[in-house]
Amino acid sequence: MRRKILIMTLAAFVLSTLLASCHHRAHAAEEGRPRVISLYAAHTEVLLRLGAKDNIIGVSGQETYTGPETENWEPPVFSIRDDVEKFLAAKPDLVLVRPMHMAAGSRLVATLESAGVKVYSAQVVRAGDLYKYWRGLGALVGRDDEAEKMIADFDSKIAAYHEAASAKKDKPGVFIEAIHDQVKTFTPDSLPVWLVELGGGRNVADDARPSSPGLIIANYGPERLLAKADQVDIFVSQIGVMNPHTLDKVKERNIYQPLKAFREGHVYKIPENIFARPTPSLLDGLEMIAGWTGLEIKDTPPVEAVE
Numbered sequence: 001m002r003r004k005i006l007i008m009t010l011a012a013f014v015l016s017t018l019l020a021s022c023h024h025r026a027h028a029a030e031e032g033r034p035r036v037i038s039l040y041a042a043h044t045e046v047l048l049r050l051g052a053k054d055n056i057i058g059v060s061g062q063e064t065y066t067g068p069e070t071e072n073w074e075p076p077v078f079s080i081r082d083d084v085e086k087f088l089a090a091k092p093d094l095v096l097v098r099p100m101h102m103a104a105g106s107r108l109v110a111t112l113e114s115a116g117v118k119v120y121s122a123q124v125v126r127a128g129d130l131y132k133y134w135r136g137l138g139a140l141v142g143r144d145d146e147a148e149k150m151i152a153d154f155d156s157k158i159a160a161y162h163e164a165a166s167a168k169k170d171k172p173g174v175f176i177e178a179i180h181d182q183v184k185t186f187t188p189d190s191l192p193v194w195l196v197e198l199g200g201g202r203n204v205a206d207d208a209r210p211s212s213p214g215l216i217i218a219n220y221g222p223e224r225l226l227a228k229a230d231q232v233d234i235f236v237s238q239i240g241v242m243n244p245h246t247l248d249k250v251k252e253r254n255i256y257q258p259l260k261a262f263r264e265g266h267v268y269k270i271p272e273n274i275f276a277r278p279t280p281s282l283l284d285g286l287e288m289i290a291g292w293t294g295l296e297i298k299d300t301p302p303v304e305a306v307e
Contacts, residue, residue, distance in 0.1 A: 034093035034118075034141065037078050041065065042277040043096040043122070046134055049150060049280055052141040057090055062241050064273045065281065080105035087112060094118045094140060099214075124278035125216055127194035133278050154280055158198060160297050161286060165200045172233035172293050174201035175225065175259070178217045180237060180245045183225055183255070190216040192238065192275050195286050200295030204231050216276075222255050234292055235261035240272025268292055 037058035038044040045065040047056060053069050058078040078087065080101045087095065087108070095112055102109055102121050109119050120140060124133045131151050138147025165171075174196045178184045185205045186192045193203045205225075208218040225232075237250045247269045256262050274285035290297060 035091060036094045036096060036141065037087065037090060037092045038096045039078060039080055039101055040096060040098045040123075041273065042124075042279050043137060045277070045279045045281065046137050047141060050134075050138055050141065050143040050146045052143055055141050057092060064271075065279070080108060082108075084108055084111045084115075087117070088115060092117055094120060096137075096140075097121050098123045124191065125214060126189045127191050128189070130191070130278050150280065154283070157283055158286065161198050161200075161290060161295070164290075164295050164297055165198055168200050168295060171200060171202040173204040173228075173231040174234045174236060174289075174293070175204045175228075175232045175261070177235065177237040177250070179243055180239075180250065181253075183220050183222050184217050185220045186276075187216050187218050190276075191278060191282065192216075195275065195282060195289055196236070199286050199289030200293035201234060201289060204228050226255075226258055229258045230260050232259040232261045233264075233266060235259060235267045236289070236292075237267070237269045238272050238275055239269045240276075243272065266292070 034055060035057045036047065036052070036055045038047065038056060039060045041060055041062045041064060044056065044059050044063055047053070048065065048067065048069040053073070056075055058076045061077050061079060076090065078090075080097070081104075095117060097105075097109070097119060099121055102119075112119055122133055122136060124130055134151055135144070135147050138144050138150075176185050176192050176196065178186050178192075185208050187208055187210050188203060188206050196203055205218075205220055207224075208220055210216065210218045235250075235256065237245070237247070239245060247267070250256075250269060251262070251267055261267055268288075270285055270288060273279075274281045274288070289295075
C-alpha cells in the first residue's frame with residue numbers, strides 16, 4: 001500500500017513539474033520572451049537589431065551580420081536537415097523559417113508543431129512588404145515599439161536617397177545579375193530593383209517577369225539583354241552563399257562582353273546580405289549603389305566598389 005502511495009505521489013510530482021514547465025513557457029511566450037531558433041539569417045539579424053538577442057537559442061549556418069549584438073556570441077547552429085530530436089532538446093517555443101524550409105522540411109515542421117512548438121514562416125517578396133515583415137517579427141518577441149523605431153529610423157535614412165533619385169535627370173541603366181552563369185535578373189517589385197532605383201539607377205530589365213508566382217528571380221535570356229546592350233551603363237552581380245563567384249569571373253563571361261558596362265569598365269559585385277536580405281543592412285547596399293550611379297547625397301561620401 002505504501003509503495004502504491006509513493007508511486008502515485010511521484011507521478012503527481014512529475015505531472016505537476018511538467019505542467020509548471022509548460023505554463024512557464026507559455027507565460028514567457030505571452031510576455032514576448034519565447035525561446036527562438038532562427039533558420040534564416042535575415043530573421044536573426046532583425047531580431048538582434050530589435051534587442052531580442054536573449055530570445056535566440058539557435059541560428060542558421062549562413063549568418064553574416066556582425067554588430068555589437070554579436071560580440072562574443074556563438075549560439076548553436078541548426079539546419080532544416082537536422083533531426084527533430086536536436087530541436088526538441090533545445091526546448092524552443094518558436095522556430096523561424098522561410099517558405100522554402102516548409103517544403104524541404106515538411107516532416108520536421110509537422111513534428112515540431114505536433115510537439116507544441118510554433119513554426120513561423122516569412123519572406124519578403126516585394127519591397128513594399130519590408131516594414132510589414134519587421135513588424136511581424138517584432139510582434140513575435142514583444143518588440144513592437146522597437147520595430148516601429150527601427151522602421152522610422154530606416155525610413156528617415158532612405159528619404160534623402162529618394163529625394164535625390166527623384167531629382168536626378170540622367171539615370172544610368174543598370175542590369176542586375178541574380179545568378180551567375182545564367183542570364184537571370186530580379187523582378188521589378190523586388191528589393192534589389194528597389195535599391196537600384198532608390199540609389200539613382202534605372203532598371204534596364206523592367207520587363208522581367210517571374211517564371212512562377214511568388215518568385216523574385218526571372219529568366220531574362222541573352223537575346224533580350226543583348227538587344228539592350230547600349231542601355232546597360234552599369235552591371236551589378238549579386239554574390240552570396242547561393243551564388244559564389246569572383247568579380248573577375250563575372251568580367252570574363254563572353255556573353256556579356258557586348259554590354260556597354262563591360263566595354264567601359266562599370267562592372268561591380270555586391271554581397272547578397274546587403275542587397276536582397278530584408279534587413280536594415282540594405283542601407284549599406286544602397287550606399288554602394290549610389291556611389292556607382294553618381295547619386296549625390298548630402299553628407300554621404302561615395303562608396304568604393306567591393307573587390
